[in-house]
Amino acid sequence: MNDFLPQFIQQLFNGLSLGAIYALVAIGYTMVYGIIGMINFAHGEIYMIAAYIGLVTLSAIGTQSGLPVFVVIGAMLLVAVVLTGVYGYVVEQVAYKPLRSSPRLVALISAIGMSIFLQNWVALGQGARDMAVPSLLPGAFNFHMGDFEVFVPYTRILIIVVAVVLMAALTFYIRHSRMGRASRACSQDMQMANLLGIDTNKVVSFTFILGAVLAAVGGVLIALAIGKLNPYIGFVAGIKAFTAAVLGGIGSIPGAMLGGVLLGVAETMAAAYISSEYKDIVAFGLLVLILLFRPTGLLGKPEVEKV
Amino acid sequence: MKVPFRLNSMVVAFGLAGSMLAGAAQAQNIKIGVVIPATGPLTQYGDMVKEGVDTALEQINAAGGINGNKLEAVIVDDACEPKQGPVAANRVVNAKIHYVVGPVCSGAAIAAAPIYNNEGVVVVTPSATSPALTEGKNFTSVFRTIGRDDQQGPFAAKFIAQTVKPKKVAVLHDKQSYGQGIATAVRDTLKADGINVALFEGINAGDSDYSAVITKLKSAGVDFVYYGGYHPEMGLLLRQSAEQGLKVRIMGPEGVGNPEINAIAGPAVEGMLVTLPADFAGNPKNAAIVKAFKDKKRDPSGSFQMGSYTAVQVIADSIKAVGNDGTKVAKHLHTATFDTPLGKLAWDAKGDLKSYDFQVFNWHKDGSKSPASK
Numbered sequence: 301m302n303d304f305l306p307q308f309i310q311q312l313f314n315g316l317s318l319g320a321i322y323a324l325v326a327i328g329y330t331m332v333y334g335i336i337g338m339i340n341f342a343h344g345e346i347y348m349i350a351a352y353i354g355l356v357t358l359s360a361i362g363t364q365s366g367l368p369v370f371v372v373i374g375a376m377l378l379v380a381v382v383l384t385g386v387y388g389y390v391v392e393q394v395a396y397k398p399l400r401s402s403p404r405l406v407a408l409i410s411a412i413g414m415s416i417f418l419q420n421w422v423a424l425g426q427g428a429r430d431m432a433v434p435s436l437l438p439g440a441f442n443f444h445m446g447d448f449e450v451f452v453p454y455t456r457i458l459i460i461v462v463a464v465v466l467m468a469a470l471t472f473y474i475r476h477s478r479m480g481r482a483s484r485a486c487s488q489d490m491q492m493a494n495l496l497g498i499d500t501n502k503v504v505s506f507t508f509i510l511g512a513v514l515a516a517v518g519g520v521l522i523a524l525a526i527g528k529l530n531p532y533i534g535f536v537a538g539i540k541a542f543t544a545a546v547l548g549g550i551g552s553i554p555g556a557m558l559g560g561v562l563l564g565v566a567e568t569m570a571a572a573y574i575s576s577e578y579k580d581i582v583a584f585g586l587l588v589l590i591l592l593f594r595p596t597g598l599l600g601k602p603e604v605e606k607v
Numbered sequence: 608m609k610v611p612f613r614l615n616s617m618v619v620a621f622g623l624a625g626s627m628l629a630g631a632a633q634a635q636n637i638k639i640g641v642v643i644p645a646t647g648p649l650t651q652y653g654d655m656v657k658e659g660v661d662t663a664l665e666q667i668n669a670a671g672g673i674n675g676n677k678l679e680a681v682i683v684d685d686a687c688e689p690k691q692g693p694v695a696a697n698r699v700v701n702a703k704i705h706y707v708v709g710p711v712c713s714g715a716a717i718a719a720a721p722i723y724n725n726e727g728v729v730v731v732t733p734s735a736t737s738p739a740l741t742e743g744k745n746f747t748s749v750f751r752t753i754g755r756d757d758q759q760g761p762f763a764a765k766f767i768a769q770t771v772k773p774k775k776v777a778v779l780h781d782k783q784s785y786g787q788g789i790a791t792a793v794r795d796t797l798k799a800d801g802i803n804v805a806l807f808e809g810i811n812a813g814d815s816d817y818s819a820v821i822t823k824l825k826s827a828g829v830d831f832v833y834y835g836g837y838h839p840e841m842g843l844l845l846r847q848s849a850e851q852g853l854k855v856r857i858m859g860p861e862g863v864g865n866p867e868i869n870a871i872a873g874p875a876v877e878g879m880l881v882t883l884p885a886d887f888a889g890n891p892k893n894a895a896i897v898k899a900f901k902d903k904k905r906d907p908s909g910s911f912q913m914g915s916y917t918a919v920q921v922i923a924d925s926i927k928a929v930g931n932d933g934t935k936v937a938k939h940l941h942t943a944t945f946d947t948p949l950g951k952l953a954w955d956a957k958g959d960l961k962s963y964d965f966q967v968f969n970w971h972k973d974g975s976k977s978p979a980s981k
Contacts, residue, residue: 307826314818429650430839432870453850526815528871530648571819577809
């Protein structure tokens with residue numbers, strides 16, 4: 301095909317925007333795992349709740365409010381981030397904190413229960429059927445390359461830009477802030493950090509809130525870009541993001557980012573050049589392959605048994 | 608709750624002794640199970656079926672019911688999920704209900720049909736179109752008031768080949784029994800008519816991002832797309848196609864003909880083609896029924912309302928003719944011809960309609976539709 305290059309660029313954009321969302325959600329999984337060694341299966345639901353909060357905020361403002369689009373999107377993000385942060389905190393306090401000293405499996409079951417509860421909570425409150433989000437940012441950048449016209453919708457650019465900015469900010473924050481240092485200390489050795497005067501409960505709560513906030517941004521952005529939500533979108537998104545976190549090396553924040561983007565691009569390319577019927581097979585095949593050669597994921601550190 | 612039960616059976620026993628059975632039977636309602644998705648993403652279809660059933664029941668009961676017995680609807684939710692289908696069927700059987708309108712979706716209907724058939728429950732689905740529901744099953748009590756995919760698919764393909772005349776077609780489907788079945792029928796008929804089908808591919812229902820497959824459609828240079836599936840995915844395909852500047856007409860089966868698609872696809876829905884049951888609401892013969900729908904603010908022109916109305920009507924007519932007995936009603940449905948809002952209906956040995964009218968519509972962004980001639 302003579303239009304190979306422009307088509308490839310188009311698919312790359314498709315994959316990157318998908319991967320950026322995976323990455324935003326994956327960070328929540330990886331941070332919680334890094335600190336308390338537990339998979340928070342309710343994290344996908346947090347993302348779904350954020351998408352709903354964004355939609356409710358949008359309905360409250362109204363699409364004909366006359367406010368600039370970016371103010372509306374900003375308001376949606378702000379409300380979603382704040383409320384979802386509260387959800388993240390409450391989920392941790394209710395479902396995980398009382399189980400902090402129990403075996404990991406117990407907390408895992410609690411997480412699955414929380415996930416089912418949140419799905420049905422939203423299904424009861426908002427109805428189980430699909431809700432539509434009006435498109436706020438219609439249109440796309442388009443340019444010709446040969447005979448093929450490449451379209452990059454504004455919403456997708458927004459996703460990529462916001463994701464990159466947030467990840468850079470997060471990396472900076474974890475490296476240089478007091479709380480970030482405390483988190484890193486906790487992920488190395490919770491008990492030791494506690495002995496050195498770090499309030500580990502605060503760090504764990506902070507981790508859940510931060511994870512929820514990032515998922516919230518992902519949820520609102522995807523609601524804007526896709527325009528359709530139901531209470532079950534969190535499940536698939538959660539599975540994909542968890543996969544991304546494992547792919548990148550669970551516990552590693554840059555790993556989650558890399559894993560998300562890689563998974564998004566791999567899925568898209570598989571759909572593009574093999575068949576969309578096989579895209580999940582290719583994505584998960586990739587996961588198996590990488591774990592065969594690098595059991596700790598791409599950027600994960602080998603787990604040293606502490607004696 | 609043991610005591611009231613005993614009391615109850617004692618009362619019945621005394622009733623029997625006093626040979627007051629006739630009086631008791633007369634007051635009894637005849638229950639009709641309405642097996643629909645009352646939860647889940649396809650709830651809208653359940654609502655459509657319920658509107659049709661309710662309208663029919665109100666009319667029949669207002670006219671005195673069947674030989675003095677009122678009809679009563681019992682809603683059973685199967686969420687349109689194949690794994691819930693048998694559960695719903697067991698609930699119907701345990702409740703000693705002999706007649707069912709539904710199940711709505713093919714997947715759930717196929718899973719549940721053997722149970723209904725073995726228990727002699729008469730099932731009339733207004734919406735399940737998969738051939739697999741009846742083909743080669745030798746069921747005696749499963750019927751439908753809608754055409755089969757292998758009637759609808761070729762009908763759609765003929766329309767594409769003779770009216771749209773595209774050069775290169777892509778056929779997509781959602782890998783589920785309804786969508787894939789109909790898409791396969793469309794592809795095969797198009798090929799037989801000499802139309803170039805460049806792409807035949809399944810997508811995942813429930814995904815939110817179809818941009819990869821849309822770019823692929825653009826790359827392949829198709830000028831017409833047929834999608835076999837339901838409205839949530841169709842809505843996203845339309846919206847994301849518009850975002851990527853893919854300017855093709857997209858056509859779907861009646862499963863995409865749902866008002867919610869307007870909200871999901873936005874203005875991109877304009878010009879979508881959809882095969883629906885013919886415009887029964889526009890038929891002057893049905894004016895009285897249409898009025899009964901409209902008086903209750905129900906939509907008689909939706910995809911399944913008239914079919915559901917008809918399902919209740921043929922069950923009621925059969926009970927009236929042969930008595931309240933599932934086996935006899937099933938036999939009656941197989942042999943008699945019924946005058947219904949859908950025209951004269953008769954069923955073959957499999958339980959499929961001998962003939963059924965489809966029509967192609969243009970879908971508009973304000974939610975209305977108009978017959979598509981060109």
